[in-house]
Amino acid sequence: MPQASLGPISLNYEISGHGPDLILIHELGGALDSFDGLLPLLIPHFRVLRYDQRGAGGSSRKPAALSIEDHAADLAELVAATGFGPRCLLAGVAAGxxxxxxxxxxxxxxxxxxxxCAPALSVPPERKAYLDRRARLARCKGMAAIVEASLDRSYPEELRADRAAFEAYRERFLANDPESYAMANAALAGTRVAECLPSLTMPCLVLAGRHDLLRPPAEVEATAGAIPHARFATIESGHLMPVQAAQAMAAQIVPFLMRHAGSLKSVSESAHV
Structure with a gap:
């Protein structure tokens, strides 16, 4: 898998498919592998860039204080380095x-x-305290010390009918670098991106998981209400939509993004087919 060198760091990424350019942004604790089940449903329609955020998967794991804005800056550098876009569609999951x-x-x-999708855009005080405790526990005792409590909420038992998919996700979660994972928790705890929502002008689809214990549908619907041009929908999923409900997620995002690709479609298809 290719790596993009961005100054002192490198990001692991993959580009596949043809059509309008679409970037996938994974959840906290995830990696580009989180989209393995979703990708085959997207590449007939889009040219897809998925990548490991700094500290995740095969990307650089040098511990450093990070913010959500730093991750956005990393993505901007990745887009420039790979020649992807620059105009594109975006799909982010949870902290992504x-x-x-x-x-x-x-x-x-x-x-x-x-x-x-299951957007985590703000963190109330009690949730910040939880993220801080989880980060400290990961640093002190490793990922095995937090895996069960974390997945009990993001991947509850009722969604584990496909045991192979659950076990594969659990193994990827355990493979996270504890220090990098702790930094990602701190970045989420400190985010204020929800303040940007009223100024967003592009079309936006906001998806909630009916069984999401971390970002319940009522909370996600309130998020959608803060965005001027948002459409809200609920699917049968928990917090980790690409892993738990790839078909239902694709059924929502593919027609929405295709409908709003506009001139992006003709430019992308003529350039990349």
Whole structure:
């Protein structure tokens, strides 16, 4: 898998498919592998860029204080380095949705439409305390010390009918670098990207998971209400939509993003087919 060298760091990424350019942004604790089940449903329609955020998967794991805005800046550098886009569609999952909003807020002209899936865009005080405890426990005792409590909420038992998919996700979660994972928790805890929502001008799809214990549908619907051109929908999923409900997620995001690709479609197809 190719690596993009961005100054002191490198990001692991993959580009596949043909059509309008679409960037996928994974959740906290995830990696580009989180989209393995979703990707085959997207590449007939889009040219897809998926990548490991700094500290995740095969990307650089040098511990450093990071913010959601830093992750958005990393993505901007990755897009420039790979020649992807620059105008594109974005789909972010959970904390990846926060990066998507921060990226759009940097330069709305390069984002044609947004799909925010189980978006984690703000963190109330009690949740910040939880993220801080989880980060400290990961640093002190490793990922095995937090895996069960974390997945009990993001991947509850009722969604584990496909045990192979669950076990594969659990193994990827355990493979996270504890220090990098702790930094990602701190970045989410400190985010204020929700303040950008009223200024977003592009079409936006906001998806909630009916069984999401971390971002319940009522909370996600309130998020959608803060965005001027948002459409809200609920699917049968938990917090980790690409892993738990790839078909239902694709059924929502594919027609939405295709409908709003506009001139991006003709430019992308003529350039990349």
């Amino acid at each position: 949705a926060a990066i998507a909003v921060a990226y759009a807020a940097r330069d709305e002209a390069v984002v044609e439409a947004l799909a925010l």
